Amino acid sequence: MTSDDQLSLFNDSTVEQAAPSAVSQPELIPTDGKIPIPPGTYSNMVELAQHCNQCHRCGLADSATHAVVGRGNLEAPIVIVGEAPGQNEDETGLPFVGKAGQLLEKILASVKLDSERDVYICNIVKHRPPANRVPTAEEMAACIPYLLEQIRLVDPKIILLTGATAVKGLTGDKRGITKIRGTWIEWEGRLCMPILHPAYLLRNPSREQGSPKWLMWQDIQAVRAKLDEIRNQS
């Protein structure tokens, strides 16, 4: 008997093999968007991104170039949630890098928030809808488990929801954005603020009192003050 044969006598066929994980076997991602991805599925953002890159839980990936998962600090105190990638984001695989994203950077910088240090930026859906249409309720429902996992992993102090689709997609709140922007709302025990979408500000350049830009300036100052307050408490 060779030593290999001897060693094989120690094999115990009753010992359970570790179940292949969905991450090591992407074919185990539920392709039906109605089947949930349970909380706790991903232990880090790399695993989550691997799934997003191969995801077909809805039809959006069919017409997209790249999945757009997120960018910024994975331990940021603020998570910013947008609606969906646009053309620039689809091309680069990074959220908010087009005109709206450049304006978002300026808004953050105006209160000394750094997009690489203080925020993690992502979207309700991870693939660009054709012609930048609003994602459907089914597409948002199929994609939401990824966002919930992103929020769990980053564990931010504050979540900013840019525009009505982000608010509805995450919290289900269907109120108009102009009604609820600038107010603090609680979702799943987390502090959230709906804000206007930067693309809306691009279409409304006025800085007059009461204009979208002016309102954004009020809101981002309130966000900065709240972050300082939370930091001073801990």
Ligand code: URA
């Ligand atoms: N608008 C969004 O909502 N998200 C992006 O990533 C880009 C533009």
